[in-house]
């Protein structure tokens with residue numbers, strides 16, 4: 001019971017899905033998952049400016065997905081969060 005929590009890849013705090021933006025990797029394709037329902041492996045980031053400012057420098061998504069992140073995806077993440 002209760003609300004399922006997910007961890008932000010930047011601050012590593014557990015939050016509800018509504019507080020987080022999901023990024024999905026399906027095969028070799030990355031997508032900013034605004035709906036939260038896309039298939040594939042997901043990683044989450046807080047919908048706040050703090051974590052958005054840090055994810056590139058900390059390479060948070062690279063660590064979560066164990067690989068490089070397309071620069072276009074980084075721009076799309078920032079567009080959603082700022």
Ligand SMILES: [Zn+2]
Pocket residue numbers: 008009010011012013045046051
């Ligand atoms: Zn965070």
